[in-house]
Amino acid sequence: MRWIVDNLWLIPAIPLAAAALISVTPKEGKRLAMGASIGAMAISLLLSIGAFARTLGGDSHGGVFREVYDFQWFDFGHSSVSLGWVLDPLTASMVVMVSFVSLLIFIYSAGYMAHDWNVTRFFGFLSLFGAAMLGLVIANSLLLLFMCWELVGLASYLLIGFWFHKPSAAAAAKKAFITTRIGDIAFFVGILWLYAGTGTLLFYDHGNGCLEQSALENLVAQATFEGMAVSTAIGLLIFCGAAGKSGQVPLHVWLPDAMEGPTPVSALIHAATMVAAGVFLVARVYPLLEVDLGNGIGQGAALSVIAWVGAVTAVFAALIAVAQTDIKRILAYSTVSQLGYMMLALGVGGYVAGVFHLLAHAFFKALLFLGAGSVIHGCHEEQDIRRMGGLRRLMPITFATYAIGMMALAGVPVFFSGFWSKDEILHSAYEWPLSHGPFLLGLAGAFLTAFYMTRQMSFVFFGEYRGETGVGNDHGPAPHAKGGHGKSHGIHESPKVMTAPLRILAVGAVLLGVIGTPAWPWFHGYLSGHPATFEIGRLFEGSTLFIMSLSTVALALGIFLGWRFYGRKPPKKAGDMDALEKVNADGFGLLREKFRVDEIYDATIVAGNLNLARFCQWMDQSIASGAVRIASLALLALSWMNRGIDEILINGGFDQGCKEVRQTAAGVSQWQGGQAQKYLWVMALSAAVLVIAIAWGGGR
Numbered sequence: 288m289r290w291i292v293d294n295l296w297l298i299p300a301i302p303l304a305a306a307a308l309i310s311v312t313p314k315e316g317k318r319l320a321m322g323a324s325i326g327a328m329a330i331s332l333l334l335s336i337g338a339f340a341r342t343l344g345g346d347s348h349g350g351v352f353r354e355v356y357d358f359q360w361f362d363f364g365h366s367s368v369s370l371g372w373v374l375d376p377l378t379a380s381m382v383v384m385v386s387f388v389s390l391l392i393f394i395y396s397a398g399y400m401a402h403d404w405n406v407t408r409f410f411g412f413l414s415l416f417g418a419a420m421l422g423l424v425i426a427n428s429l430l431l432l433f434m435c436w437e438l439v440g441l442a443s444y445l446l447i448g449f450w451f452h453k454p455s456a457a458a459a460a461k462k463a464f465i466t467t468r469i470g471d472i473a474f475f476v477g478i479l480w481l482y483a484g485t486g487t488l489l490f491y492d493h494g495n496g497c498l499e500q501s502a503l504e505n506l507v508a509q510a511t512f513e514g515m516a517v518s519t520a521i522g523l524l525i526f527c528g529a530a531g532k533s534g535q536v537p538l539h540v541w542l543p544d545a546m547e548g549p550t551p552v553s554a555l556i557h558a559a560t561m562v563a564a565g566v567f568l569v570a571r572v573y574p575l576l577e578v579d580l581g582n583g584i585g586q587g588a589a590l591s592v593i594a595w596v597g598a599v600t601a602v603f604a605a606l607i608a609v610a611q612t613d614i615k616r617i618l619a620y621s622t623v624s625q626l627g628y629m630m631l632a633l634g635v636g637g638y639v640a641g642v643f644h645l646l647a648h649a650f651f652k653a654l655l656f657l658g659a660g661s662v663i664h665g666c667h668e669e670q671d672i673r674r675m676g677g678l679r680r681l682m683p684i685t686f687a688t689y690a691i692g693m694m695a696l697a698g699v700p701v702f703f704s705g706f707w708s709k710d711e712i713l714h715s716a717y718e719w720p721l722s723h724g725p726f727l728l729g730l731a732g733a734f735l736t737a738f739y740m741t742r743q744m745s746f747v748f749f750g751e752y753r754g755e756t757g758v759g760n761d762h763g764p765a766p767h768a769k770g771g772h773g774k775s776h777g778i779h780e781s782p783k784v785m786t787a788p789l790r791i792l793a794v795g796a797v798l799l800g801v802i803g804t805p806a807w808p809w810f811h812g813y814l815s816g817h818p819a820t821f822e823i824g825r826l827f828e829g830s831t832l833f834i835m836s837l838s839t840v841a842l843a844l845g846i847f848l849g850w851r852f853y854g855r856k857p858p859k860k861a862g863d864m865d866a867l868e869k870v871n872a873d874g875f876g877l878l879r880e881k882f883r884v885d886e887i888y889d890a891t892i893v894a895g896n897l898n899l900a901r902f903c904q905w906m907d908q909s910i911a912s913g914a915v916r917i918a919s920l921a922l923l924a925l926s927w928m929n930r931g932i933d934e935i936l937i938n939g940g941f942d943q944g945c946k947e948v949r950q951t952a953a954g955v956s957q958w959q960g961g962q963a964q965k966y967l968w969v970m971a972l973s974a975a976v977l978v979i980a981i982a983w984g985g986g987r
Contacts, residue, residue, distance in 0.1 A: 289354075289389060291334070291337050291338050291341050291374070292338075292354045292356055292374050293356055294445075294592040295334075295356065295372045295374055295425050296372060296425070297334055298331045298335055298338070298382055298386070298421050298425060299331070299418045299419070299420075299421035299425065299603065300418070301327045301330050301331050301418075302324075302327045302328055302331055302335075302414045302417045302418035302421065303414070303415070303418035303422075304323050304327065305323040305326070305414040305418075306411050306412075306414035306415040306418060307326075308323050309323055309324065309407060309408075309410055309411035309414060310411050311726075312411075313406055313407070314404075314405060314407050314408070315407075315743065316407055317406045317407045317410075317762035319407075320406065320407040320410040320411060321397050321406070321410055323392060323410075323414070323648045324393055324410040324411070324413055324414045325390065325393045326399065327414060327660050327684070328386060328389055328390045328393055328414070328417055329390055331382075331386045331421060332383070332386040332387055332390050335379075335382040335383045335386045335387075336383060336906050338374055338378070338379050338382060338383075339356075339379040339380065339382070341374060341379070342374060342375065342376050342379040342813075343813075346545075351375060351376060351814070351816035352374075352375060352376060352816070353373065353374070353375040353491060353601060354373070354374050354375075355371055355372070355373045355374075355425075355427050355489075355491050355492070356371050356373075356759075357369050357370070357371030357427060357428075357489055357492060358370060358371060361674075364971070366486075368430065368488075369428065369487070369489055369492075370426075370427075370428045370430055370431045371426075371427040371432065371489060372425040372426060372427050372431075372444070373425065373426070373427035373490060373491055374425070375815075376813050376814045376858070377567075377570060377571065377642065377814065378424055378425055380642070380646060380813075380814075381424040381567060381646075381808075382421060382424050382425065382562075383593065384559065384646050384649050384650075385417070385420050385421055385424060385559045385563070385649075386417070386421065388558055388559035388649050388650065388653050388792075389413075389417045389420075389555065389559050389560070391653065391657075391788035391791060391792060392413075392551050392554050392555050392558075392653060392657065392788070393410070393413060393417075393551075394428070394557070394784065394787070394788055395551055395554075395657050395660070395784070395785050395788045395789075396409070396410070396413065396549075396551040397783035397784055398781070398782050398785040399549070399550060399551055399660055399664060399785060400549060400551065403549075405556075409446075409449060409549070412442055412446050412449065413446070413551075413552075413555070413589055415438070415445075415874075416439065416442035416443070416446060416555060416560055416561075416977070417555075417560070418438075418746050419438035419439040419441075419442055419560075420435070420439055420559070420561070420563075420564065421558040422434075422435035422566055423435035423436055423439060423567070423891045424436070424567065426490075427489055427490050427491060427496075428488050428489050428490065429478055429481065429490065429572075430478070430488045432568070432571070433474070433475070433478060436471070436474075436528070436532070436564060436568075437471070439532075439560060439564055440464060440467055440468075440471070440532075440561075443463055443464075443512020443556060443560075443561050444460050444461075444463060445460075446459040446548050446552040446555075446556070447459050447463050447544075447545050447547060447548040447552065447556075448460025448461075448548070449548055449549060449552065450501065450547075450548075450549070453547065455547050456547040456548065458544075458547075458625075459541075459544040459545060459546075459547040460547075460548075462485070462540070462541050462544050463541040463542075463544065463545055465532050466531060466538055466540060466541040467531040467532055467538070467541065468531075468750055469527075469531060469538060469837040469936060470527045470528045470530055470532065470538055471528050471531060473524045473525075473527030473528060474524060474525055474527060474528025474529075474531075474667075475528075476524050477521045477522075477523075477524030477525040477528070477673055477705045478525075479528075480517070480520070480521050480524065481521050481525075481575075481739075482497075482499055482508075484502075484505065484506050484509065485497040485502040485505065485506065487502070490571070490572075491810075496575065497575070498572065498574045498575060499574075501804070503518065503574060503575065503578040504578075505630075506518035506521065506575070506578070507578050509781050510552050515588065518575055518578050518589075519587065519588045519589045519939055521575065522575050522576045522587075522589035523588075523589050523592060523670075525568065525569075525572055525575075526569060526576075526589065526592065526593055527631075528565070528568065529566070529569050530565065530566075530596065530630075531565070532561060532562065532564045532565035532568070533562050533563075533565025533566055533626045533629075533630070534562060534565075534600075534604075534622070534623045534626055535565075535596050535597065535600045535623075535626065535627065536596060536599055536600045536603055536604075536627075537884070538855070539600065539604065539623050540884060540888065541604075542557075542562065542619055542622065542623055543616050543619040543620055543881075544616035545557075545617050545619065545621070546613065546615040546616055550615065550656060550657070550659060550660030550663060551654050551657070551888060552661065553615055553618075553619070553659075554652075554653045554656035554657050554660070555653075557618065557619065557622040557652055557653075557656060558648070558649045558650075558652045558656065559649050559653060562622060562626055562717075563645055563649065565626070566626060566629045566630065566633070566641065566642075567645070569593065569630065569633050569641075570633060570638065570641065570642050570645075572732065573633065573638055576589045576590050576593070576633075577590060577636075588974040590633070590634045590635070590636070591629075591634065591721060592634070593630050593634035594631055594633075594634025594716075594725050595629035595634070595724070595725060596627075596630060596631070596634075597626075597627045597630025597632075597633070597634055597725070598627065598631045598634075598716075598724065598725035598728035598729060598732075599627070600623060600624065600626065600627030600630065601624045601625075601627030601628050601631060601728060601729060601732035602624075602627075602728045602731050602732045602735065603623075603624075603627075603882070604620045604621070604623035604624035604627065605620070605621070605624040605731075605732050605735035605736055605739065606618035606735060606878055606882075607620045607736070607878055607881050607882065608621050608624065608739040609735060609738060609739045609742070609867070609874050609878055610673055610865070610867070610878035610879040610921050611879070612657045612671050612879075613671060613672070614662060614663070614670050614671075614674055614675075614743065614747065615656070615659055615663075615664035615670060615674050617658055617739060617743050618652070618655050618656055618659060621652075621655075621696065621736065621739070622652060624732055624735075624736065625644070625648050625652070625696070627732070628644060628709065628712050628729065628732065629641045629644050629645050629712075630638070631645060631650070631712060631716060631728075631729055632711075632712040632715055632727055633715070634725070635715050635716045635718075635725060636715060636719065637711065637712055637715025638814070638856065639711070639713075639810065639811045639814050639815065640708065640711035640712045640714075641712070641791075643708045643711065643803045643810050643811075644705075644708035644709065644711075644712055645708075646799065647695070647704035647705055647708040647796070647799050647800065647803070648696075648705070648708070650695075650704065650795040650799055651691075651692045651695035651696050651703075651704065651705060651792070651796040652692075652696070653792055654688060654689070654691070654692035654695075654789060654792035654793055654795075654796055655689065655692040655693070655696065656906065657785070657788060657789055657792065658685055658688055658689035658789055659689075660690075660785070661682065661685040661780075661781040661785055661786065661789065662675070662678060662682065662685060662689075662747060663680070664781050665678070665682050665685070665778050665779050665780060665781055666678075666754060667777070667778075671756055671861070672743060672746035672747050673746065673747075673753065673861040673862075673863075674753055674754040674861045675693060675746060675747045675752065675753065675754060676746065676747070676748075676749065676750040676751050676752045676753045676754075676857060677748070677749065677750055677751045677752045678747055678748045678752070678778065679748040680750065681752075681778045681779070681780070682778065682779075682780045682781070682788065683780070684780055684781075684786045684790070685780065685786065685789065686748050687793075688786075688789040688790060688792070689744075689747075689748070689789075690744065691703070691793040691796055692792070692793065693740045693741075693743075693744055693797055695796040695797070696736060697736050697737040697738070697740050697741075697842055697845070697846070698733060698736070698838060698842055700708070700839055700842075701843065701958055702797055702800070702833070703796060703797060703800055704795075704796055704797065704798075704799040704800035704803070705796075705800075706798045706800065706838075707803045707804050707805075708800070708803060709733060709838065710834055710835055710838050711803065711805075712729060713726060713729050713730065713733070713834050713837070713838055713857065714830065714831060714834045716729050717834055718830070726821045729819045730837060730838065730841055731841075733838050733841045733842060733845070734841040734842070734844055734845040735845065736845065737841070737843075737845025737846045737849065738793070738845040738846075738848055738849045739840045739849070740849070741845065741849025741850055741853065741854065742846075742847050742849045742852070742853045743918055744854075745849065745850065745854040745857055746852035746853060746858075748855070749854055749857055750857030750858070750859075751857075751859065752778070753858065753859070753860060753861045754861070781984070792969065795849045804826075805825040805826050805828075805831050806821060806822060806823050806825050806826055807819060807820075807821045807822075808825075852866040852867060853866055856892075881893075901912040932980035
């Protein structure tokens with residue numbers, strides 16, 4: 288069925304067409320906008336399933352299935368630029384995940400944003416976002432991927448700042464856009480360098496692509512500064528772009544602020560689209576990153592950097608999440624932490640583990656964000672977990688689905704996908720020959736994840752309701768709400784259009800783990816092209832049982848301490864001091880202030896940039912402008928001098944000469960007036976002179 292490969296472009300093109308249609312739809316046409324956006328993504332999902340089915344079974348030679356469609360875009364000089372798309376297991380699994388999760392978020396948005404004054408524009412931006420991510424996933428050209436990459440950045444800017452009338456939303460949108468551009472500059476330099484070294488940006492081109500053996504051997508044979516292989520330098524530059532999009536330290540600061548957008552946007556960014564793009568990019572260019580390995584997978588310089596950055600990010604963000612009080616920001620820092628896990632997996636050679644966690648995380652993190660949106664919606668737009676409590680009785684569907692998402696994120700064994708994907712990452716890190724440091728950091732991150740999620744569940748769903756007045760973050764100010772029981776403060780379960788996606792995602796958060804267990808590693812076989820068989824004994828082989836036991840102990844300890852501090856005796860008032868703050872106020876304050884990274888950036892990079900701008904302004908106004916004025920006066924004086932020379936010397940002399948010539952000509956012209964008597968008189972006079980001259984000469 289070659290048709291699906293040749294027409295893979297339809298998967299992103301249909302949502303893009305919906306976005307174009309919605310862009311010319313008036314605000315009153317919100318039903319048309321919703322229908323077009325949801326319908327287009329549903330069609331993309333069907334096409335994605337068809338593409339996924341095409342990849343099942345591997346290729347005819349028993350390897351990894353891969354088919355490409357390339358075409359020449361334009362020529363310049365003796366070179367040409369080609370674009371194309373590729374269908375392989377990585378692409379197929381990603382397009383199904385992106386389209387499926389996006390479709391559920393779109394449906395959820397129809398209920399959540401139903402009363403927004405500009406919902407038409409919102410769905411147009413959603414469709415653009417989904418189309419850009421799908422285009423990025425299918426790209427067989429790094430240039431096409433980069434174009435879609437920038438479209439993802441544009442769409443995120445538009446959606447994070449959707450409520451641009453809020454200064455915080457406008458600032459968050461700018462922060463996200465500018466911060467990711469920092470990584471994108473390095474990414475673009477890497478693209479140029481890769482093209483210079485290989486002559487192509489096609490990933491796969493029948494043996495001539497930049498990720499194929501001949502090009503990679505050429506790159507690894509070339510050395511740059513300090514003896515580093517060109518392939519390593521290019522890989523690190525590309526990783527800078529991935530670190531920006533996927534919120535890795537130190538470019539993580541934009542991701543929590545992205546919570547200023549509507550909750551469906553948070554779910555889309557943190558689950559299926561923008562942050563997934565960075566991890567996907569690393570997975571896509573993985574052959575480039577591992578080509579310079581010395582003694583086995585995971586020992587390359589670029590991969591080592593990725594492993595350590597991911598491990599540090601996983602723990603760093605998890606520590607910050609421990610002290611946050613905004614329900615969405617806790618999940619945002621959780622996303623940063625989980626993205627760190629994915630990068631850690633890729634860095635230590637756990638390619639399949641990283642991709643599997645990316646897919647599993649998309650389901651349970653979308654579930655958690657949409658569940659948080661349901662809580663915010665039911666609590667009259669309240670986002671502070673200290674002003675919640677007791678919601679398990681008031682919002683039972685939201686509680687049940689949110690609990691499933693929490694257990695999947697924390698890695699509760701054995702029924703949840705997060706347990707298997709997280710353990711596979713830890714197992715890969717444990718077997719990394721260079722260091723056990725990333726493994727220990729990953730284990731600490733697992734403990735912290737269980738702790739802060741238990742803390743959040745205790746604040747939100749257990750104890751008694753502590754809210755008084757809604758904050759009104761999403762749809763305007765909330766009505767007054769009294770504490771006590773559900774009937775007195777009007778907390779309610781969300782409508783079915785919002786809870787139905789929660790139920791579906793909850794099922795996915797459980798069932799997806801089936802394909803990634805050591806007993807039946809189907810997904811590993813799918814990505815690697817090797818058939819997978821079911822063997823229960825694999826659970827007890829080597830270090831598998833040891834890692835599972837360690838992670839379970841870390842999980843149990845995190846849940847136990849979280850329940851001991853927050854669940855056993857939940858706070859009775861919203862203003863009560865946090866339990867951890869009572870233990871160590873200074874340390875808790877540092878975590879609550881996010882290690883003051885933003886303040887450090889403000890005092891260094893931002894302040895330095897501002898001072899440089901002021902210096903440039905002073906240079907412009909005082910020196911450059913003065914120099915320009917002096918130069919202008921000098922030129923003006925020179926022009927006056929030139930005018931004097933031209934008008935007095937040159938023009939004056941020329942005019943006087945012309946005047947004398949004209950006067951001489953006028954005198955001569957008197958002899959040619961046309962009067963015969965003057966001519967006869969001149970002739971007579973001339974004859975007389977001639978006679979006298981002859982007579983004078985003859986006499987002598």
